[in-house]
Amino acid sequence: MLSLGALLSDRSLELRLLVSGTAGAVEREVLWVHSTELADPSPYLRAGEIVLTNGLWLRETSAADFAANVRRSGAAGIVFGLREVMPETPAELIEACRREDLPLAEISIAVPFTAVAEAASALQADERRDALVGMVRRGDALASAISHGAGASGVLAVLRREHELPLAVVDRMARPLASAGLDLSADQRRRVADGLARHPPPLEIDLGGTEGRATVFLVGAVGDTDAALLCLRPVTELTKPQQDALDQVARFLSLEVAKQQAIQAIELRFASELLDMILSGAQRAAEVPDRLRAFGVDPSGRLVVLTVAFGDGAESTLPGLSETIGEFFLGQGLAVVVAGGSQDVVAALQEPRQDVKELAEALCAVVRKRFPDRRPVVGLGDTAASVRELRQPLVQSREACQVLRRRQGGQAVASFRELGTHRLLLGLQDAGTLRGFADGVLGPLRQHDSTRDSELESTLRAFLAHDGQYGATAAALYVHVNTLRNRLARITELTGRDVARTEDRVDLYLALEADELAG
Incomplete structure (x- = not known):
C-alpha cells in the first residue's frame, strides 16, 4: 500500500x-x-x-x-x-x-x-499484483468449495479466512442461506427481502436493533436479484480490498444460488409429475410408491393431502409459496411432496400423529404471516389408507380448496366432507365420466361455434356467471338484450335445455363445471 x-x-x-x-x-x-x-x-x-x-x-x-x-x-x-x-x-x-x-x-x-x-x-504495482494474485487464489478456493458441495457456508468460510467480517446470505424469500458471525432474526431477514424487492435494491439496509446498517452485495442467478450477501459494516467502513473480496464472493454465490434453483426446479417438476401419476389412476399407479420414496415419504402407510391457495379473488399463487409450505412441514419433522401450480399448491405426506386440521391451521398461520396481504385457504381430503387410494383425497382437497377460495372471508381451513357444494359431488367422478357429461351437453354448442364462428358457449358462461340477469349479461358481452335473447334461444334449440327452467339451467351449469374439472 x-x-x-x-x-x-x-x-x-x-x-x-x-x-x-x-x-x-x-x-x-x-x-x-x-x-x-x-x-x-x-x-x-x-x-x-x-x-x-x-x-x-x-x-x-x-x-x-x-x-x-x-x-x-x-x-x-x-x-x-x-x-x-x-x-x-x-x-x-x-x-x-x-x-x-x-x-x-x-x-x-x-x-x-x-x-x-x-x-x-512500484508500491502501487506491487499492491495491484498482490490484489490480483489474491483474487486468483481466492477464486480457486471458492471454485473448490462449490465443486466439493460446501454450499454457501463454504463460500463464506473462504472469505472469513482473509477478512474477519460478520456475514450472512439471505434470499428474496427471506430464507437464511448461510451465516458467519451474523445471526439475523426473522424480522431482519424480512427487511432484507423487502429491500431486494425494490428497484433498484439499496446499497445498505437498516437491520434495526443493535446491528444497525449492513452493506448489501447483490447475488443474482439468471439475470435477477435472487439473494443478498450482507456485511455488518457500513460501506464507508469497508476497505477497497474488503469490497473487492465481497464482490467476488457475491459472484460465486450466484453460482451456488443458480445450482440450488436448478435443484428446486427439478424437485418441483418431479412433484408435479407425481400429481399426474396419481390423477392417472391405475395407468401409472405402479410408479407412485417409488416417486414418494424419492421425497422421503413412506408409501406403505396412510397418507394425507392438503391443498393451499389464496382466496378473495386472487387468481394465482405467489413465488415462494411452495418453499414456505415445504419449510413448514420440514420444520415439523415431516417428509413431504410439495407441488406448486398456477392456481394452488398441493402437499402430500404420511399421516402425522397430530390432528391434520390443527396442522393445516398452523400452516395457514405461517403462510398468512409470510404473505400478509393475502388470505390463504387450505383444503383437506380424506385420509388415504394406501397409496392406491391417493387419487380421491387429492381431488377432494383441491375441490375443497377451490370452494374456500370463492367464499368471501370466513373459514380458512376445511375438509372435503365439511363443505356442501355441487363441485364436491363432481369431484368424486373420474375424468372420463366428467368429460363425457360435459361433451354431451356442450358438444352441439361447440360444433355450432366452430362452424358458424358464433359465441354461444361464451354467452352461456356469461349468462350463468351473472345469475341469469339479462341486462348485466348483455352489458358484459357488449351486445343488445335482443341479441342475447336470440343466442339463448339458439342454445335451447341445440342442447334441448331451456335456460329459463331451473332443472335445465342446473344441467348447463354442471356441464360447464364438469368441463373445467376434467381439464
Whole structure:
C-alpha cells in the first residue's frame, strides 16, 4: 500500500520524518505524489496526495500560508527537498505543519523527486499484483468449495479466512442461506427481502436493533436479484480490498444460488409429475410408491393431502409459496411432496400423529404471516389408507380448496366432507365420466361455434356467471338484450335445455363445471 510510512521505510530515498501529524496519518493510504512550487497549490491537488516541494514558493508566501493551503486541499503530507542553498528544512515550515497536524518529511539533496515517484509507482504495482494474485487464489478456493458441495457456508468460510467480517446470505424469500458471525432474526431477514424487492435494491439496509446498517452485495442467478450477501459494516467502513473480496464472493454465490434453483426446479417438476401419476389412476399407479420414496415419504402407510391457495379473488399463487409450505412441514419433522401450480399448491405426506386440521391451521398461520396481504385457504381430503387410494383425497382437497377460495372471508381451513357444494359431488367422478357429461351437453354448442364462428358457449358462461340477469349479461358481452335473447334461444334449440327452467339451467351449469374439472 502506498503511504508516507511505506516511502519512509525505503532507505534508498533517504527520507526523514519531521512531523508525524494526526494519529495514523503516516500509515494512511495515499493517492499519489505531486511536485509543485506554487504558493497555493490547492486548486491542483487531489485529496490524499503527498506534496513534493523544494520551497521555491518562499519568495512569494510564508510557510504558514503554504501549509494551510496544502491542508485545505486534503493532501496527505509534505516532503521537503533539501538543496545546496537550503540544506535544512525551514523551522517555520516545521512549526506550521505541527499547527496544521500535517505530516512533514525531508529528503536529502542526493535523491531527486523522480526517485520518490518511481518508488510510489512500484508500491502501487506491487499492491495491484498482490490484489490480483489474491483474487486468483481466492477464486480457486471458492471454485473448490462449490465443486466439493460446501454450499454457501463454504463460500463464506473462504472469505472469513482473509477478512474477519460478520456475514450472512439471505434470499428474496427471506430464507437464511448461510451465516458467519451474523445471526439475523426473522424480522431482519424480512427487511432484507423487502429491500431486494425494490428497484433498484439499496446499497445498505437498516437491520434495526443493535446491528444497525449492513452493506448489501447483490447475488443474482439468471439475470435477477435472487439473494443478498450482507456485511455488518457500513460501506464507508469497508476497505477497497474488503469490497473487492465481497464482490467476488457475491459472484460465486450466484453460482451456488443458480445450482440450488436448478435443484428446486427439478424437485418441483418431479412433484408435479407425481400429481399426474396419481390423477392417472391405475395407468401409472405402479410408479407412485417409488416417486414418494424419492421425497422421503413412506408409501406403505396412510397418507394425507392438503391443498393451499389464496382466496378473495386472487387468481394465482405467489413465488415462494411452495418453499414456505415445504419449510413448514420440514420444520415439523415431516417428509413431504410439495407441488406448486398456477392456481394452488398441493402437499402430500404420511399421516402425522397430530390432528391434520390443527396442522393445516398452523400452516395457514405461517403462510398468512409470510404473505400478509393475502388470505390463504387450505383444503383437506380424506385420509388415504394406501397409496392406491391417493387419487380421491387429492381431488377432494383441491375441490375443497377451490370452494374456500370463492367464499368471501370466513373459514380458512376445511375438509372435503365439511363443505356442501355441487363441485364436491363432481369431484368424486373420474375424468372420463366428467368429460363425457360435459361433451354431451356442450358438444352441439361447440360444433355450432366452430362452424358458424358464433359465441354461444361464451354467452352461456356469461349468462350463468351473472345469475341469469339479462341486462348485466348483455352489458358484459357488449351486445343488445335482443341479441342475447336470440343466442339463448339458439342454445335451447341445440342442447334441448331451456335456460329459463331451473332443472335445465342446473344441467348447463354442471356441464360447464364438469368441463373445467376434467381439464
